[in-house]
Amino acid sequence: MDGPGRIAFVTYCAAAKRPDPGLLPAAERYLSDRISRVGSAAAVLGYPFFILSGKFGLLAPLDPIPDYDHLLTGGEVQDHARRVADRIIELGLATVLFFSRPLDVDPGAGPYRRAAAEACRLAGVEFKLVEWNGSSS
Numbered sequence: 001m002d003g004p005g006r007i008a009f010v011t012y013c014a015a016a017k018r019p020d021p022g023l024l025p026a027a028e029r030y031l032s033d034r035i036s037r038v039g040s041a042a043a044v045l046g047y048p049f050f051i052l053s054g055k056f057g058l059l060a061p062l063d064p065i066p067d068y069d070h071l072l073t074g075g076e077v078q079d080h081a082r083r084v085a086d087r088i089i090e091l092g093l094a095t096v097l098f099f100s101r102p103l104d105v106d107p108g109a110g111p112y113r114r115a116a117a118e119a120c121r122l123a124g125v126e127f128k129l130v131e132w133n134g135s136s137s
Contacts, residue, residue, distance in 0.1 A: 006094035009042035011035055011132070012072075012112035013053045019067050026051050027061035034132050038099045048091070052098075052112055054080070058087040072111040081118035088123040095126040102131050 014032035018024060027039060035051060039061055042049035051059045054072030057080070059065065072080060088096065098116045100109045113129065120127035 006092065007097065008048045008050055008091070008093050008095070009038055009097050009099065010050045010052055010058070010116060011038045011099040012109060012116075013051055013059075015069075015071070015108075017067055021067070023064035023066055025062045026053070026056075026059040026065050029065050029067070034099065034101065038132070047097075052084065052116055054112065057083050058091075071108055072115060074111050074114070077111050077115045077118060080115045081122060084115060084119035085122035088119055088125055093123075093125055095128065096120050097128050097130055099130045099132045102133070 011034060013026075014030040014035060016031040017029050018031060020029075027035065030051065039049045049061060051061070053059050053065070054076070055068055055070040056063075056065055096116060096119075098113065100106075100113050103110055103113075117127045117129075
């Protein structure tokens with residue numbers, strides 16, 4: 001059964017962040033039109049939405065996070081994927097729709113794509129890549 005709770009919209013975090021001290025909900029911390037639009041689309045369609053952070057793993061929009069600066073690297077993909085796979089299983093997801101900018105536009109998205117795809121493989125769930133051709137963030 002593939003109801004809205006079993007399919008999730010996921011996109012990766014953004015380098016641009018609100019520098020406010022303390023904790024902010026993830027959806028407020030990241031300054032990204034891509035994140036806002038994917039989150040809005042998920043809400044309209046009734047699907048859960050998550051942000052893949054290179055530091056914190058799979059975040060719900062209201063999960064509180066501090067200001068930080070960490071870009072996921074290729075060498076971190078395997079360990080990160082294991083952590084994200086555990087979260088995918090915990091959430092009971094069947095399919096992850098992963099929204100990413102094209103790699104020729106955003107080469108830094110590569111490790112996030114690989115981590116998401118590997119996490120889905122490890123969790124035994126379907127991974128679908130959706131290339132985001134919207135705004136620049």
